[in-house]
Every structure is written in structure tokens, then in C-alpha cells.
Amino acid sequence: MLLEERKNKVVTLKDIADAAGVTTATVSRALNDGPGVKPATRDKIMAIARQLNYFSGSPAKRVSGTKPNSIGIIWSYAYGLFFNHVCLELQRQAALRGYYSLVSFAPPDEALLHMNEHGIDKVFFWCGPGWKPSLEFLQEKQRFHGEMLVVGGGSIEGAHRLSIDRVGAIKKAIHHLAELGHKRIAFVGASSEKLVGYTLGLLENRLEYDPEFFVQPLNGSMPEQQIAKLLVHNDKPQRPTAVIVDSHGYLFPFLQTIRKLKLSVPEHFSLVAYELIPELEKLLEVPITAVGPRYERLAERSLDLLLSGAGGQPEGHWQDLMLETELIVRESTASPQE
Structure with missing residues (x-):
């Protein structure tokens, strides 16, 4: 698209980046006097921004010095029903507190760039265990001045953290099944915190660990032959009498x-x-029967941290909290029929 054509539409950082042949992160740093941009590149970006009349229409430049009544939600790997419930509940509870929500499903560095552009100073960021921030994300994080809460298991320097007791959740499931009289319990899921909870739960309830009772789906595909061998084509004394599935994503194919x-x-x-x-x-x-965190409680605790409790902390004092899980017993669990 030609520069003259772009003047007739709302201009974004991506438009400027495309015209300049650079990344959106570079454009953001240039427009905000950030480090790491060559003078010639900065001049080029500024010239294109002026041509596109970017400054008069930019959300970031319209900020008048007052803080917006908004929170940002970054969920770059948004999939599954749990995400849907948490995201909607966050928006619902935030609205009750007088805040609107801006949700981004973009990669974390791009999403945080958008939050910075819109002047949002309270951000909920879901990232799982083991996530590592990119250089671009860290650069945007330096530009971010506000409260960030990392939820899901990951951690970032200079941010609050709310993790989930997944290990304890699976241990609760094992204990419940052991109380019903189950001695052979299988686990369907990934090699993760939940598998650790499965192993520890067996040990704490003095149950034997059998590696054949661990079924790991490959690339999201359920190994049907392994399930059939485990639950059907097996000598009855060795067959598991209970199964724990570590997410609804695995539950559907199971x-x-x-x-x-x-x-x-x-x-x-x-x-x-x-x-x-x-x-x-x-x-x-x-x-x-299900175990895990209540999404209503997760949303409530997250907003408490972002909007009240965390805000009173001195700079550099970041809260690191664990969200407890609950077991809801339903009709899918019963004493084994030996």
C-alpha cells in the first residue's frame, strides 16, 4: 500500500514498520526515544510517521496525563475452554470494579507493545511454566511503567506472580481415589508439574508406580492402541481401576x-x-469429578493483586503467591469393582 493511500485509514505501528522495512518494536522504540535505534533509521521512521499523520491519531499520544481505567490481558497461547472462562470472568469482574479490558492474543512482545501504546499500566499476562522472554519483550518491559501480574507458572523480573498448585491438585485426586479403594491409578497427560503430583500422590498414599500406567499423548494425538492395551487387552489384576486426565484438551480425545x-x-x-x-x-x-483452580477465584485474586493489594507495595517489592486448587467429587468416581 502506498503512503498516500495509508493516510486515509487509521495508522498503526505496523503500517509504519512496513513502510520503513523494520519491525514494529523498532518503530515503537524510535517514536518513544528508546535505545537501540540507529539515527538514520530513527529519522526515516519519524519522517514516515509525519507523512502518515500518525502522531495526531496515535492512542498513546492522546493520553492527557491521566491514567486510563483499564487493564490489559495478554494471552498469547489462547486455546481451550479454560482460557475462555478465565478471560470472560476477568472482563466481567473488571467491569464491576469500573475497569474496561483490552485483550491481546498477539505474541508477548507485540502484545506488550500494544499495551504501552495505549498507556495501559495494569497488565495480566498468562504464561506457562518454562516460558522465556525474548529480547523484544524485555525491551518493551523496560518501557512499561505499571503493575504486571504473571499467571500460569512463568515468572518475569519486576512483576507480580500468581502460580497454580498443579502438583497439589493431582495429589488431591490421588488421595480421593485411594480413599475409595483404588490401588492401580493411571495418568494421561504430559510430562509436567501434574505428572510430579501424580508420582508424589502415589508415594504418599503408598501406591505402586507402574510406568505402563503413564500415557503421554504425542502432538495432541491420543495413542488409542496404548489406551486399549491398558484398559481392555490386559490381564484383569494388572488393569488400572482409575484414570486421571491432566486437561480437558486431552480429555476430549480420551x-x-x-x-x-x-x-x-x-x-x-x-x-x-x-x-x-x-x-x-x-x-x-x-x-x-474434577480438580483444579476455580476460574472465578483466579480472576478475583488476579484483580485484587493488580488493582489494590499489589499497588500499595513499594517499587521492587513483588508478590509471589500460589492459588490453591479444589476437588469437586461427582459421579465419575466410585469404589473399584474388582
């Missing part, structure tokens, strides 16, 4: 597999799923 095998819950085995979402009450003929 349920498809057991339907093909004509297995029923809890007649053939008890079932516990991680994630407290209302859909788990309707997926089977019986409601599914």
Missing part, C-alpha cells in the same frame, strides 16, 4: 477413545479430570 472401546465410567474405571469448567458436568452420561 473420551472418544473409550467410546470406541465401549467402556463406561465409572463401571469399568473411575475418572478424574484436571480443570474446573462447567462443561465437565455434561460430557459423559455421568458428571466428571
